[in-house]
Amino acid sequence: MTSVTTEAYEAAFDAAVAADERIEPRDWMPEAYRATLIRQMAQHAHSEIIGMQPEANWITRAPSLRRKAILMAKVQDEAGHGLYLYSAAETLGVSRDELLDKLHTGRQKYSSIFNYPTLTWADVGAIGWLVDGAAITNQVPLCRCSYGPYARAMVRVCKEESFHQRQGYELLLALSKGTPAQHAMAQDAVDRWWWPSLMMFGPPDDASAHSAQSMAWKIKRHSNDELRQRFVDICVPQAESLGLSLPDPDLRWNEERGHHDFGTIDWSELTEVIKGNGPCNEQRLGQRRRAHEEGAWVREAAAAHAAKRRTAQHTEPREATA
Secondary structure, eight states: OOHHHHHHHHHHHHHHHHTTOOBOTTSOOOHHHHHHHHHHHHHHHHHHHHTHHHHHTTGGGOSSHHHHHHHHHHHHHHHHHHHHHHHHHHTTTOOHHHHHHHHHTTSSOOOGGGGSOOOSTHHHHHIIIIIHHHHHHHHGGGGGOSBHHHHHHHHHHHHHHHHHHHHHHHHHHHHHTSOHHHHHHHHHHHHHHHHHHHHTTOSOGGGOSSHHHHHHTTSOSSOHHHHHHHHHHHHHHHHHHHTOOOSOTTOEEETTTTEEEOOOOOHHHHHHIIIIISTTHHHHHHHHHHHHHHTHHHHHHHHHHHHHHHHHHHHSOOOOOO
């Protein structure tokens, strides 16, 4: 490809992004754009399947059949989200096996939030309200992502995540209005999950390695700090309705800014979790590896069945036509 041709492709790509047009798999795109999308979609997909573990831990201990059914449906949804996102990443020429291998060997990351333990039943509610709420805040703008397959996958994901957030809120509301012990359990869960939820949006803008370029390409529409501020502003009145407090003595409304001020995040904690030193890093990844290895026979059987069907379709005699 000549430099003139490359420049023409680059100009067409830049014009499409500037006009808010979707980039599709067969369109020309810069390799850096492709690599950024693969990294982001892979991390998102990995987060969905790793994120099944903390809540699945409570399926057998749910306090009622209704709660069990709700939680099972939610965990199943998360598995589906992972499949949507792996499929979207495959449109960029990367295989699912390659992405999973990078996850299992630690060469690709998943969200730091899933390296924290679920100590009580109330944690299921806190995850639904705070973690899924943070995910929605971050992911709704991705429905307008410049890459078509990612944007379309996010439409369904966000609809289902909205249900998950409401489920978590309703669970916490029931506990908050219950016995003093139940209220205390709900408050304890919120206290433990609040700060890690704020870290989900990533490092501050001045320390984010990818945010500016992703926004220029319209993969992202808002910076980490903008999304984090939006999330805090949404959660404050919701916490008041729940009858629960947020564990931040510096949290207060700033009339001049029109937003809530909040305390300083301990970024050293996020760094340590990302490095693999969180409370549950080894447990989460170890369980994921075991599940993958133990499920190998299912994948092999499915592949053999698909190959058999293809062979049968090619060898069956066609009916004679009149």
